[in-house]
Amino acid sequence: MMQRDKKGFSIVELIVVMAILMVVLAIAVPIFNSYRDRANLQEAAQETASDIKLYLQRAVAENREYRITFDAGANQYVIQNQVGASWVDVATKQIGAGHRSVSIFETPAFGGNTTVNMKPRGTLASGGHLKLKHAQSGKVVRITATLMGRVYVKDE
Structure with a gap:
């Protein structure tokens, strides 16, 4: 008598494999979601810090003052440069653009106000910080700008 070749998987084998996949x-x-939330928060913080650095460099290169005003209510910041005695809008940027769950946490504090002023000599009018928070994870990062123009991002 000839034996038949068994091909394929039994239903029990498929159920076991599916159960293992579900556990994995x-x-x-949750690990991936936590990583994604953290990456979104870091991306928003680094982008904001990069803008502060960029416009500080532009202030030196163009020999004019720039400022960035943070609006926690609108979750955005406005970049302006000084032309004569008035300020002209250069750009308006959303905090964490594309990641609605990242927002300004607490009122930004730069010398008692919400504005970072960049001087043509490469310094800031006053140092300060801005905190960003991820709504789902609750993680917070702090963007610090020193009087001498150093800008860095640190976990809270």
């Missing part, structure tokens, strides 16, 4: 996914998805 149950572990991996």
Whole structure:
């Protein structure tokens, strides 16, 4: 008598494999979401810090003052340069553009106000900080700008 070749998987084998996959996914998805939230927060913080650095460099290169005013209510900041005695808008940027869950946390504090003033000599009018928070994870980062123009991002 000839034996038949068994090809394929039994239903029990498929159920076991599916159960293992479900356990792996149950572990991996929260880890991935946490990583994604953290990456979104860091991206927003680094982009904001980069803008402060960029416009500080432009202030030196163009020999004119720039300022960035943060609006916590609108979750955005406005970049302006000084032309004569008036300020002209250069750009308006949303905090964490594309990541609605990242927002300004607490009122920005730069010398008692919400504005970072960049001087043509490469310094800031006053140092200060801005905190960003991710709504889902609750993680907070602080963007600090020193009087001498150093800007860095640190976890809270």
